[in-house]
Amino acid sequence: MTTRVRALLTASAIACALVGALVAPAAPAVAATRPPAVLAGPDAADPTTGAHLPSPARVVQQLRDEDVSDRALRDTAPVALLGALPALDVPELRRLARAIPATIRDLIRRPPSVSGVAAWWSGLAQAERLELAEGIPELVGNLEGIPVIERDAANRRLLDQRERELHARAATTPGRGAQQELGRDMDMLVEVRRALEPAAGGPARSLLTLDTTWPGRAGVVLGDLDTAAYVSIVVPGMFYSVTDRLVDWTDVAARLQQQQTTLLGAGAGAGGVATIAWIGYRTPDLLGIGSLDLAHEGAQYLEGAIQGIQGLRRDDPPYLTVIAHSYGSTAALLALSSGRASVDALAMVGSPGGAVRDAGELDVPAGRVFVGEAPGDPVIGSSYFGSDPGSASFGAEHFGVGGTGAASGVSADGSLAGVVGHNSYFDRGTESFRNLALIGIDRRAVRDILADASAQ
Structure with missing residues (x-):
């Protein structure tokens, strides 16, 4: 034959x-x-x-x-x-x-x-x-x-191929405009490669998603997605492109993974924690922020990412959380109300709302839809894209972002800072960030961690 x-x-x-x-x-x-x-x-x-x-x-x-x-x-x-x-x-x-x-x-x-x-x-x-x-x-x-290991290998191969292609084209392509475009594309690939560099003592990083067509899409996994007991997909809002912010967003996911691992301690089990820095859709700039088009596109890709994780972990499902900021929460609301994707918890911060009336329309268990709202954030309460997740009628659980003196181990003096404005929810040492970490490991407050420790 x-x-x-x-x-x-x-x-x-x-x-x-x-x-x-x-x-x-x-x-x-x-x-x-x-x-x-x-x-x-x-x-x-x-x-x-x-x-x-x-x-x-x-x-x-x-x-x-x-x-x-x-x-x-x-x-x-x-x-x-x-x-x-x-x-x-x-x-x-x-x-x-x-x-x-x-x-x-x-x-x-x-x-x-x-x-x-x-x-x-x-x-x-x-x-x-x-x-x-x-x-x-x-x-x-x-x-x-x-499988993740084979996707990671293929995406790294694609990254290598595209870099070689761009270098070859740069050597033979005349014209300032063409050279600027090639430089822009190369900057995007450099950002991806930088985001894949593991921190000293940090978890392995995998390239789960890579689209090298401008403006690009990428998803970087921190930890072992095949075995993690807890998985958080972290979804950004406007202005978060692969070229400009993938390294920053991966740093956020890395700190979240570290914080969750610390909070769980021995209770993390053999699987541990994985987070995904997910710029898996084209986020809007000022020209596109008034439309839901990119949110619908993001929702479709997010549905796929959720289905992919759950399909590969069908026999050993992780606790899966979506943590979404700003316009990313609008995309997440669309994804989780589509009937095609479900998660164990959803946390939204700085949300402009979305096309769902209340938390009951989401494929998320009751009591596990959370919202954080900082003073001075001009986006919250706007209901720009529909409902207001922070309103009482929506039915989400509110978590603290204003700061606390409760012992948490996050800050050197045991206190947590408050956040102000639209862009500080993921800052290190804040109550907001600590609570987002807790939500992703199915803990609602520090007392739950302390109760777990005393029971061991």
Whole structure:
């Protein structure tokens, strides 16, 4: 059996596994100018839309066509695309990635189910996985359902590839404008690489998400997402781009992970804590802040991130929290009211509101929706995008941000500072930051930590 016949047989089997249908391959048909192809038997249907799925051999032929384009593939179901990809070799995958960037982005944004992707990936041979990661790392590194360790490796490979490409283009591309654009893109990649540098004595860092198309998307994990008993996704608001703020936001997530680990102490268990510095959507600037468009986009990506974590940890689910600031809370409210994502707790600070009436519309357990509001914050109470999470009618639990003298171990003198304004909720040594850390480990107050300690 030739390598190509084996690859096409694999493509057929994978497509069938993705849709949950039994497809019997027909006899190979040999074309004069193409490798042997295996044609699928009874046609399957897309489990999401019910639409007819073409045979894997036909999709492989489409992908190998020299004129393949986003337009040509616009009606091809995601499950059909995934099923066909392993039949391509590395050069073919690289050419395809250049030819259909929009199709790949859409596949990442609207993939098959996490369980379907996981089944597809686990059904591949190790050599096939490595070829896909080498040939099309932008897909492997961002597809929910693929294990974190393999996504991290693919995203780091993508980072290396893009840096080499930009250096090569900079050496041959004339014009000040073009050079400035290349410099901007390189700055973004440098920021990602800096964010991945582990602090001395800190946890390992993984690159869970990477989109190198300007303005970029990225997600950096602090800790072990595969084993952590507690996981917090930290979502920023406006002005937080990968280029300008990924290192800062990763520092916030790192301090949160450290604070939670300290608070838990021996009670952390074997799994410990993981946090995710998630700039997984394009946050608005002053021109885009008045619209919900980017919040809807962010909600869709956030739903995927939540589903991905829960799918990979199905047999050992962590306590999962979303901690969202400003416009990020608007995206989180949309995600958690969609019916497609649920978490164990939601904490919002500096929220301009969102398109839900109250906490009861969220897929979050009762009593685990929290809100923090600082004096002098011009955003809180504005209800700019709908409801006000800080209002009594919304039904969220308020947590303190004004400072306290209670012993906490956060400050040298045992006191916690208050926060003022819109941008201080994550400052070190504040009551706000301590309480956000507590929420992410299912503790509502210091007394819960003390009670845990006395019970041991």
